[in-house]
Amino acid sequence: MSTDVPFASEAASSGAPHIETPVAYDAILLAGFGGPEGQDDVIPFLRNVTRGRGIPDERLEEVAHHYRHFGGVSPINAQNRALKAALEAELTRRGIDLPVYWGNRNWGPYLEDAVREAASAGDTTLLGLATSAYSSFSSCRQYREDFARVLTETGLAGTVTIDKVRQFFDHPGFVQPFIDGVRDAVGGFLADGIAPGAIRVLFSTHSVPTADADRSGPRDVDFGEGGAYAAQHRAVAEVVMAAVAGDITGAGAVGWELVYQSRSGPPSQPWLEPDVCDVIAELPAAGVEAVAIVPLGFVSDHMEVLWDLDTEAMDAAAEAGLRAVRTQTPGVDPAYVAGLIDLVEERLNGTPAAERPHATALGPWFDVCRPACCENVRAGFKPAAAGLAP
Structure with missing residues (x-):
């Protein structure tokens, strides 16, 4: 071996x-x-x-x-x-x-x-x-x-x-439940007479320290700000929105944004932004009347979904006077x-x-992680299975 x-x-x-x-x-x-x-x-x-x-x-x-x-x-x-x-x-x-x-x-x-x-x-x-x-x-x-x-x-x-x-x-089986959820949310808003330009889709995922995010994925590829972690989420969000636009007339004019939640680090440590609740508070000034909150970073309804989205983000939407829907996670x-x-x-x-099926140009991802992939800046490299050392 x-x-x-x-x-x-x-x-x-x-x-x-x-x-x-x-x-x-x-x-x-x-x-x-x-x-x-x-x-x-x-x-x-x-x-x-x-x-x-x-x-x-x-x-x-x-x-x-x-x-x-x-x-x-x-x-x-x-x-x-x-x-x-x-x-x-x-x-x-x-x-x-x-x-x-x-x-x-x-x-x-x-x-x-x-x-x-x-x-x-x-x-x-x-x-x-x-x-x-x-x-x-x-x-x-x-x-x-x-x-x-x-x-x-x-x-x-x-x-x-x-x-x-x-x-x-970006496996189609993971992506499809998000497509279904956003389609239902956007279709519901449009059916109620809300104009496409007054609808916003927020794709939310767990924030991580920016230093870790920048080191996510293989080190010999430049994924831009936020590393592979942010790039993967953006790519999947684009696929979801394109699918919904293809299914619903007018949905192509619906705006979307990648946002973050559940930050837990000290204020002095940079983490990925913007925060979902901060973005929601700014939506009325942009003419937005309805928001679909999509837990894109989660495979099921974790505590971060139940508290940070279903409680805090929905409260923020209510305070902003927005109609809001939280779409489904893949679950089962x-x-x-x-x-x-x-x-x-x-x-x-x-x-x-x-x-191998993949919904974005980033896939199919690696079976064996590449050297120095996803480094923890604070702890360094520890022995890890399923990847090339370190």
Whole structure:
């Protein structure tokens, strides 16, 4: 096995950007963020999320109120249970005999327990499927570092290998639910007599530190400001708006913007902007009467969607006197679930890159992440699976 792609299957250890050799995977490893499932879980969960940063509990409690508002329960674990069941059903429908093990980064069930369970069952060649579609440290590399950490800490590094499906931001199965949601929202506004120019679509995603964003994606490609992370979101938003314009007369005159939410860093640290609520407050002055808020950066209704969009952004829209709709996330939409299993089949079959579906010119993304991809500026490079070192 090549040391340049640690913890990889024999095929992926070649380091090729796209693995076009069939791999007989034993199982799928569904990797999630995790979330608390009761009031007593909230602070311990937030300690896990912020481990190594020395943040006192008093400051964590400032974030905890988002969870406490919903009884201390994040929706994310229930959503991943539903996704796991949907993936298993789709695998069965296609006649693919692969178990799905589910583990989280920050709360039970933990990744290390899932990997131990897989190894105990004799499933040692795993294909990772992280519940995040885009390229950045927190949405891709950190999962790869988690895979490496878990294999090392469990002593299974010489026994279990973990590859990872490509980032799926522009896979048609992921994009279609957003097209459907924006089409419904814009069509509804137009049907109510709102002029196209008075409608705005805001594509929202999680803000990240600008230094990390600029280092997202392979380092030998200039993606412009915000790196691959921002470029991928902009590209998908363009695809969504073009599809809606093709389906609805007049929708081509509807304006849109990429916005950010859920910033958590200190004021002195630059993060991606503009903030969704700040943009909403400015829309009436631009003649906007209705806004569709699209959670483009999220695969399901995470806490950031329920609080930052459904609560704070919708409150901002009401204060601005705007009609507002928050469109759907992929969740367990059949197109999305089928698309995820398409990604699994790509690796099972060694599908050539030229034959892989992608909705933007940026895809299909890499199976094996490139050197120095998605660096964490503050922590540097840690060992990571499914990518060329560092």
